[in-house]
Amino acid sequence: MTLSFTVTGLDPAPFAPLFALDEAGLLAAGARRQVVDAPGAFPCRASLDDALPGERVVLVNHQHQPAFTPYRSAHAIYVREGVDEARRTVDAVPLALARRVLSLRCFDSGHMIVTADLVAGAEAIPVIRRLLEWPEVAYIHAHYAKYGCYAARIDRA
Secondary structure (H helix, E strand, O other), rough: OOOOOOEEOOOOHHHHHHOOOOHHHHHHHOOOOOOOOOOOOOOEEOOOOEEOOEEEEEEEEEEEOOOOOOEEEEEEEEEEOOOOOEEEEEOOOOHHHHOEEEEEEEEEEOOOOOEEEEEEEEHHHHHHHHHHHOOOEEEEEEEEEOOOOEEEEEOOO
C-alpha cells in the first residue's frame, strides 16, 4: 500500500489586509510590497506556485513553527495578491516546490525535529513517503533549501 500525503499552503486570509496598507503601514508591519519582475523568483506560500511578472506580492515575516520549543521559527515569505484560499494537493508536489531544492524537516507530536532530508522538489514524492513512514513523524515542514524559507506543510492524508 502506498502512503498518501497532502501538501498545504498557508491560509491567505491573515495576509490579505497587508495589501490595503500604504508603504508606511507596511513598514510598521515589518512587510514590503513588491511587483514581480522575474518569472520563478517569488514563490507564494498560499497558492504554492510562483507569482507571475506584474503581480503584486507582499514579503512578510511569518512564524511557521509557533510551538514553544527550541525549533520555534519564523522567516520571510511571499504571498501574492488575490489568492482566496490555501492550495492543497494530495500525492503531488505543487509547482513552486517542484522547481526548487527542498529541505524536509520532520517533526514529532511535541514539535521536535526527529529527522530531515534534502531533495530536488521534482524528486520529492518517494522521499516524503519514506519520511512519513517513520511512526514518530507527525508532520513535515518543507523549506526552500537555498534561502531557508518556509514553503509548505506536509501531512499524511
